[in-house]
Structure formats: structure tokens, C-alpha cells
Amino acid sequence: MILTVTLNTALDLTYRVPALTPHGSHRVTQVLERPGGKGVNVARVLGALGHDTVVTGFAGGPNGAVMRNLLSRSPVRDALVPIAGNTRRTLAVVDDATGDTTQLNEPGPAVTPEEWSAFLARYGELLPAADAVALCGSLPPGIHVGAYAELVRMARGAEVPVLLDTSGEPLRRGIAARPDIVKPNADELAQLTGAREPQRAARDARRRGAHTVVASLGPDGMLAVTPSGLWQATPPAAVKGNPTGAGDSAVAGLLSALVDRLPWPDRLTRAVALSAATVLSPVAGEFDGKTYDSLLKQVAVEDLAPAA
Amino acid sequence: MILTVTLNTALDLTYRVPALTPHGSHRVTQVLERPGGKGVNVARVLGALGHDTVVTGFAGGPNGAVMRNLLSRSPVRDALVPIAGNTRRTLAVVDDATGDTTQLNEPGPAVTPEEWSAFLARYGELLPAADAVALCGSLPPGIHVGAYAELVRMARGAEVPVLLDTSGEPLRRGIAARPDIVKPNADELAQLTGAREPQRAARDARRRGAHTVVASLGPDGMLAVTPSGLWQATPPAAVKGNPTGAGDSAVAGLLSALVDRLPWPDRLTRAVALSAATVLSPVAGEFDGKTYDSLLKQVAVEDLAPAA
Numbered sequence: 001m002i003l004t005v006t007l008n009t010a011l012d013l014t015y016r017v018p019a020l021t022p023h024g025s026h027r028v029t030q031v032l033e034r035p036g037g038k039g040v041n042v043a044r045v046l047g048a049l050g051h052d053t054v055v056t057g058f059a060g061g062p063n064g065a066v067m068r069n070l071l072s073r074s075p076v077r078d079a080l081v082p083i084a085g086n087t088r089r090t091l092a093v094v095d096d097a098t099g100d101t102t103q104l105n106e107p108g109p110a111v112t113p114e115e116w117s118a119f120l121a122r123y124g125e126l127l128p129a130a131d132a133v134a135l136c137g138s139l140p141p142g143i144h145v146g147a148y149a150e151l152v153r154m155a156r157g158a159e160v161p162v163l164l165d166t167s168g169e170p171l172r173r174g175i176a177a178r179p180d181i182v183k184p185n186a187d188e189l190a191q192l193t194g195a196r197e198p199q200r201a202a203r204d205a206r207r208r209g210a211h212t213v214v215a216s217l218g219p220d221g222m223l224a225v226t227p228s229g230l231w232q233a234t235p236p237a238a239v240k241g242n243p244t245g246a247g248d249s250a251v252a253g254l255l256s257a258l259v260d261r262l263p264w265p266d267r268l269t270r271a272v273a274l275s276a277a278t279v280l281s282p283v284a285g286e287f288d289g290k291t292y293d294s295l296l297k298q299v300a301v302e303d304l305a306p307a308a
Numbered sequence: 309m310i311l312t313v314t315l316n317t318a319l320d321l322t323y324r325v326p327a328l329t330p331h332g333s334h335r336v337t338q339v340l341e342r343p344g345g346k347g348v349n350v351a352r353v354l355g356a357l358g359h360d361t362v363v364t365g366f367a368g369g370p371n372g373a374v375m376r377n378l379l380s381r382s383p384v385r386d387a388l389v390p391i392a393g394n395t396r397r398t399l400a401v402v403d404d405a406t407g408d409t410t411q412l413n414e415p416g417p418a419v420t421p422e423e424w425s426a427f428l429a430r431y432g433e434l435l436p437a438a439d440a441v442a443l444c445g446s447l448p449p450g451i452h453v454g455a456y457a458e459l460v461r462m463a464r465g466a467e468v469p470v471l472l473d474t475s476g477e478p479l480r481r482g483i484a485a486r487p488d489i490v491k492p493n494a495d496e497l498a499q500l501t502g503a504r505e506p507q508r509a510a511r512d513a514r515r516r517g518a519h520t521v522v523a524s525l526g527p528d529g530m531l532a533v534t535p536s537g538l539w540q541a542t543p544p545a546a547v548k549g550n551p552t553g554a555g556d557s558a559v560a561g562l563l564s565a566l567v568d569r570l571p572w573p574d575r576l577t578r579a580v581a582l583s584a585a586t587v588l589s590p591v592a593g594e595f596d597g598k599t600y601d602s603l604l605k606q607v608a609v610e611d612l613a614p615a616a
Contacts, residue, residue: 015412015414017412020330020410021410022328022330022403022408022410023403023406023408023409023410024410024411025411025413026410026411026412026413027413027415028412028413028414028415029415031414031415062370062373062374065370066370091399093412095330095331098331100330100331101331102328102329102330102331102332102334103332103333103334104323104325104334104336104401105333105334105335105336106323106336106339107335107336107337107339
């Protein structure tokens, strides 16, 4: 089983409008609702790949109930912890005239100390059955900034490989607890280390505690710096589309290949192909299986540190 | 008891953002939820004025449940009819930099013939206890375009004064069923009659079947054309603010004064003062009681057809 943790889950709404005009009035032509938050997105991709996947984190209020109801129709198993607050909504307004998206994200509900304790107990119960765990996204109000460090230490104590995908101070604190993998993008990596050059920044992040650093470089693919090597995987040219969810699909690819015990070049191939298939999908955050299969053959992996 | 009918109710959301940038990503700083739809807004104002008020119409799904929960905290009584569909949301995005509002309205859920029959039964049960009834807003999908005409005829059959506030073809059909009052704005009146000059258009609307026509003229106040006279009421100069809900407050003022058996000049005064107090309120659709009391003394009513 693969476990994903989303402390700041969301009910994701998508509105289509003919054209977005600030200060105008719009008839929404289509409304889509789906369960959201980074770890939930990762889990949905893992479920679509056929992996037994469990999501935990927090859900509450009417929005949480709608989110859990939608989740119950997917192959992902729900181990979310109830809270008194109302789960946040995120809204993507898609402008049909330009294809561009305007994003509006509600603040997350505050989590109480008792709810955090209930989550730690649930997480501790789930870890022994997990082949891997991913800790994903921002922290909601009320959760201490060292929360991910605490969750990394618990996973390591249970000998479960742990991937951390967050940013800012929670990433800085979490990385010091020595996670197996961190997956920052170029901006997050630069913010953490002060270095803009990805290889240099990734090596710096390893020195801060991460066993392996996988940096997502947008259209340039992904770079992995591991204890034993250095690889960069690049997608075929001309992957144009909606990048929403591409990073979450990459995390799903890394976890999927990890539990399948593939070597690093193959893990990167899977992550880059899933990420590109998500960008190419007409529905934000989804991917097409045939496109993914075709892309798997087109990703190029370069060994940047060949044996001396 | 005053009855208001809202066939296309809504869960109204308001998001505050520091500045709305199309195709950007925004953190919402404040989320407000309230029960919405024109007749629900009218009822909330009537409730705040101390009138015993009942709302009917349709509500369903998770959004309907949230709306009804919010309504239960107001003095308004809930006689909404459940439907299988999910009540629509409306979203007002308020830009803190400019104070302007961008409106996004979801389509309403389709209403089945069985749900319409259930509504007609409920409406028929409520009418005998009503001192007045208001039929407000657009028709949801699945409701026939002559629906308001049917509801006007039922109210007249029960000898309950009926006010119709809608637009387009539902107004055209409804007016032919001879409602006691219609309250179009200048655009709706011009669309109905083809005449842009309000007095001429209002007289035309009376010939089409309305007993009394009250036209809302924005900053110029309101014009009433009744069987016995012609009056225009104007607010004091410099009523600047958010016009959201001003028309619904005007309807509440007309109904409030009708059940209090006030003459037409006093009905217009109440409607214009409530409408202006709503424009001046910092919260969209709300009004401040003290501002309202003060405005009541400042509204000027002109008799445009003095006795010969």
C-alpha cells in the first residue's frame, strides 16, 4: 500500500466561462468538482495506475463531506481524519476564449491540537502497512512548522521510504529530518539553498539532509541527485498544455517506480512521462493512459555522472 | 405572513482578494457564505424589518443543505421544496484594490415535473395564510416559461396580493395573468414594451395586464403607475456604494408597506429608503437600520399626476 498525506486537502472546483472580464458578470457554462490537495492528486494518479493507495490528512464541514463523497467513487481508500473546520475550496476559472486559467484559493481551516493528535495516531497506525509514504503540500493554520519533520521521523522509525513535497520553512525543517526523497521545483530549490543552478542547488539540498533530491525543471524534465549517481530525464519536445497537477503526477511516478523497485533512471522516466501526459490532458490534473504509454518510450535519460 | 417564492435559489459566496488579475493565482483573504436568490434576499430584508416571512422554492444537494442551514439562523421560515439536483452557487469576487466586484453565476439545477408538482402543492398550502406573495428571479431549467403566470393566477384565486419581479419571457407571460404589482428596472421595462421612456413604458406594461407598475430607475429612484395615480420617489443625492441587492430591498419595502396598508407615496418612500440603505451598506445585500431610518426622512416623493 502507498500512503499519501495531505494536511491541507481541498474541494477543487473548475468553472468554464466564455471569457473572463474583471468586474463583469458571467454565466458559468460548466462546473466540475473533484477531491483536491497535492497528496490527494498524487493518490488519484496512483489509483489510476493500479496501486493500492490510502489518503490521510484532514477533512471537515460541508466541503469535506462533498470531497469525501467524490473520493469514495475512486479506487483510493479514505483514511482522512475529521475536523470541526470546513475544508477549503480552490476555484480554477477557465477562460474559453484564451484557454487560460485564473486560480482562487480559499484559506484552509484551522486545525486544533486535539485534531493534530488524532492525525498522528492515525498516521502511526497506517505506517506499518505502507510500502512508501508521500507528505504533500502546504500546512493549514494551527499546524506547527516542524510538522513534516515529525512525520518524516515517524516514517523513518517505521522503516517506510518517505517522500517530502512542500516548500518554504516546512521544507527546510522537514529536510533536516532526513527524508528519503524531496521533490522541489527549481524555484523551491533556489529558495531553500540560495543557488539557482539546479545541480549545485540539489547537491546543497542533499547536504541539508535529503537522501535523494529530485528537482522538477518544467519543460526541461527532472534531475535526480542520489547517493550513487546523477541523472536528468527530459520529455519529448513540444509538450504544451495545462501544467496543473503535473508536479503531483511526477510524485506519483516516483512512488510507483519506487514500490516496483525500479532503478533511478526508470523512476525518472516514469515520473517525466506521467507529468507530460498530465500536461497534455484536456482535463486539468488527469492523464490519458495511451499518451502515458507512448511517452514512456520517448523520455530520454542522461547519466550526468558516468562511472570514472 | 409574507411569502416569497425563489425557484432558482442559490448559495451566495463572496471572496475578497487583494487584487484580481486574470490568469493569475490568488489567495482568498475572506470567504462569506449566505443564502441567496432574489426572493430569499427579499425575505431576509423583510425578516430584518420584523415581518413574519416564509420562503419557498427549491433547494437540493450539498449546496442546498448549506443554504438551508444558514437560513435556519435567520428569522425567515423555510418552506423550500427538496429537489434531487444541487442548488447553484453564485460567486462575487471583491477586488480590495478597486472595490469592484466580478460575478460568476453557476447554472441552476434542472427541476423535474414531479418536483414542480410538489412545489405547486406546497405553494397552494401556503397561500391561504399569506398577506402578500412575491415571485422573484429567473426560472431554473425544466420549469415551463409560463410558470409565473400559473403562480400569479393561483395567488389571485386565493385573493392574495401578488408582486412579480422577473424579466424576459417569464415576465411577459406573467404580466398577462394580471399580477397586482410588477417591479421591472428600466432595462427590463424597455425590453418588455419597446419604449425607453419610463412613464410611457410603465403605462404600456399596465395595458399588458399589471395592476400597478413600479419601475426602479437606479439613482433616480422609483416610479409607480397605479390605477389611481403616478408618483416618483427619489433618494437624496450621493448614494454611492454597492448596488447588489438594492432591487431586492426595494421589493421588500413595497411588500412591507403593502401589508402595513400604507398609501402609494409611503410605499415608494419605504422602497427607495431601503434600497438606498442597501447601496450604502459595506456588506453587499445588507442594510443598516439607522441609515434606513435616516433615509426615510430624506426621500422626496413627487405626484406626477395631480388631481385635475
